Amino acid sequence: MSGLPDIGDVQGGHRGPFHTGVQALANRVVAPICFSRVTPFRGITRARIVIRRTIRCTRRGISCQNDNKLSGAGMTLAEWLISLEGTNSGRTLALILAVAAAVLHAVFGALQKGRHDPWLSRGAIDASYFLMALPVALFVVPWPEPHIWLLFAGVMAIHFVYKILQVMSYDRGAYTVVYPVMRGTGPLVTVIAAGLVFQETFNGVQWGGVILLTAAIFSLAAINLRDTPVGRQRLAAGLVLAFLTGIMVATYTTFDAYVIRQASNPFTVVFWFYVVDGILFPFIALRHYLRLEKKPPLPGLTLRGIIGALVAFGSFSSIMIATLLDKVGEAAVLRETSVVFAALIGWIFLKEQVGPLRALLMAVIAGGAVLVEFGG
Secondary structure (H helix, E strand, C coil): CCCCCCHHHCCCCCCCHHHHHHHHHHHHHHHHHHHCCCCCHHHCCHHHHHHHHHHHHHHHCCCCCCCCCCCCCCCCHHHHHHHHCCCHHHHHHHHHHHHHHHHHHHHHHHHHCCCCCHHHHHHHHHHHHHHHHHHHHHHCCCCCCHHHHHHHHHHHHHHHHHHHHHHHHHHHCCHHHHHHHHHHHHHHHHHHHHHHHHCCCCCHHHHHHHHHHHHHHHHHHHHHHHCCCCCHHHHHHHHHHHHHHHHHHHHHHHHHHHHHHHCCCHHHHHHHHHHHHCCCHHHHHHHHHHHCCCCCCHHHHHHHHHHHHHHHHHHHHHHHHHHHHCCHHHHHHHHCCHHHHHHHHHHHCCCCCCHHHHHHHHHHHHHHHHHHHHCC
């Protein structure tokens, strides 16, 4: 990449004219170009890694050692992740993280729809991961660059709307019905959005997998709807809210992927995400709690919040990093296999009946995800 100094030229403790020039280039020219727009995943090159590392070094006033392979003991975890973008190793890691996010998201959803009021459960979880992430965000990871703060405002707004819709749908519909609708809407919309924002493309086999997975998830919701004794009018409102929640799932998945690709350190986005995302909803939950005539015991709610926060850390962090390493659409589709894991959790731990038709649909969902991941 002509015009950009090699990282090895910025070394030693002396800050001469060249060092000053590199810092000016990084702060005034390179940073706005690299971080003010989306870089399509397939276009990522070593130059992007070099630029990011150069910016970090020059802003901190430290030396950058020459390392053409960007590997070895001097490489941070963030640099290692960035170096995996566009590689087979990165794709494999993204696959593992997306499946892990699916498992954890099924557990996370079950925690919210347990015996506690979903408004209180969500508030306890948000408050817990806010308190857990705050010290790390303040004292461990680098602070966000100025333009990231503006993006965090979008993150806060999108996730707040998502959580309000999600809790309202849980409040009105059976979990086994509304949860598949939420998760079934997300993949198709995310794949379309990722194509528009990140210029991602799917071939015919992958599109077939997306449609297969989405149809199977909605079929699973229909079967659960048939067997649910909840009032139809109330459940209809829950289904509409679940569909809108699915739209917001696709929105936050795409936007979060955009944000993490704009930061020089992905862990800055991950930990500050929990801080920003955990601010508002605890106050909504507190207001709801004070209005209840029969208030639930706080120890049980607090424990649920802490467990839910730990699960959320694993779930949301995994999917954000997966969308950094690989296609956003593929990661989103794999995550929505969470409906399979949710059914397995109900079958194994809650002794719920699955039946041959549900088992078949679960296999179709898994097959659709396989087509998306390996059909490209």
